[in-house]
Amino acid sequence: MAPEAASTSYRNGGAETVVLGSGPGGAVTACLLAEAGRDVLLVEEGPSLALGDTESFSRDEMRRKYRNGGVTVALGNPSIAYAEGRCLGGGSEVNSGLYHRTPPEVLDRWQTEFGLRDATEADLAPHFEACERDLNVSLLPAEAPPASLRLHSGAEHLGWRSIEVPRWYRYDAGGQARRQSMTETYLPRAVQAGCRIVPQTRARVIRREAGQFKIHCSQDTADGGQRQAEFVAKTLVVACGAVQTPALLRRSGIRDNIGRTLHFHPTIKVVARFPEVVNHAGMGVPVHQVKEFSPRIGLGCAISQPPHLALAMLDHPEALAEVLADWQHCAVYYAMTLGGAGSVTPLPVFADPLVRFGLSAGDMGDLATGLRRLCECLLAAGADLLFPTVRGLGPIACEADLAKIPPALSPGATSLMTIHAFSSCPMGEDAARTATDSFGRVRDVPGLRIADASILCSPPGVNPQGSVMAFARRNALALLEGRG
């Protein structure tokens, strides 16, 4: 069940602390502050829907729970399709529930390059452990889906390191799995502790007046219209995600190191066909990832239901019908990299920000290397035909065909996507390159904090939601203790 939303009687109200955004960062923050007795109002742009209200990875879910129906793009050469949740619980409601801690070497780099303090592996361990308990992060109790096992077997054959990634799932006595998310965990706790939730309300601009924040919002009405609403807060926590947070802050005149360092995990896909059945209707989330080349390159298996297979076959239209007729023998795999950088720019008149992203020749080289490694792994796993999402690059059927992959992929021929966005407002003590201090406090704006993937200093090389929650927990406790 989705947590009960507050009535619209709050629309002209306020709170000691207002949290904008109810994804992993906002939900954890709101929950901890409310449980500590703070007066908290949580404002969410999207609708309040329960986890089970839509079928996972369906078009209905995309329409109701994703921003722009899941059709968003960072413009560049090549442009990158990306997806963001837009509902109560944010991205946690629509993802695969895979969980990672921030790799220690990434934390070391953040400390060295950004002056991030009090964020070593040991500093963060209690926060990761708490989140893992709350979300029941665990390994599969049964065998992984066959498409996932194929990737693992290919890596083992090559002597590469491959792991089963734990997930946010809870299992009942009968072994039935239930995915966890913010609407299943932190948000009900927040409401129980007195937090008020206002869904379908979008913050348009924030102003600081007389030591308080005024948050000007537009609120969806039951008849499909919109009305203006304003909230007042002493402390404001912005957790709208790596694109919307910098867009809101820049629109509000807060610009220092905001929105100029957006990062993704640019991802290229391959459809692999196997002689044996590897896919079936309702196949669970693939859980294996190849870490041999991490963090620079990660390999994994993606959602592979027929519509997703069809989308990944766009660069091989001649084989689309054949692959879809044989879809139970096919699955989608990916190679994820770290490169490139982008920006978020609010546009006059328009509500949606312009997102731009650029990849260098070296970044396209990393993508080519990732693609080659992925194809090697899938061939070793027994795949008999591979279709990369590169226009003009024909199918790959054997190791000799790997020579067809150029040293660097052509930007004009390569289709990229991502579901990971971060680092648009990085944290740390190096004021020249960070937007907030090490605890998410926005510089020169007392009382304003950021608690989402925006503050991650650079690409973590793994799904960022575990990192987002751990930092949100650390920073919320620091706020309560008056430390940060």
Add this chain to the structure above:
Amino acid sequence: MTPSFSAAVFALTYSIVRERCAGAEEGSTRLLNRVATYILGCHSRLPDFMRVPLRLATIGLDGSTLLTTGRPLHLLSHEERWRRIERWRASRFSPLRNVLRFYEGLAVFGWYGEVHEDGA
């Protein structure tokens, strides 16, 4: 006889799905209409600054055949329409290719979604 955004979206959907997707025989207009409606819905949810340019580009594609055939794209036969689409897909002008790719992606995703998600 005038170019139309929604008629163009329906025409592009019909052509792409019939040419690319298995099972899209002539008789399945109910499913094809549902896919086209899905694409129109996707267009309406696009980032706001992209809607008008894409709408204009689509109307432009629809009207681009007027000079040579006297009819907009949506009134051409499937064969004639597909010849044009293939030419646009191979164009060296990347914005044109991107528009076609937008419709191709949504059409195949929508079609196989109709067939597999809904068990139609």
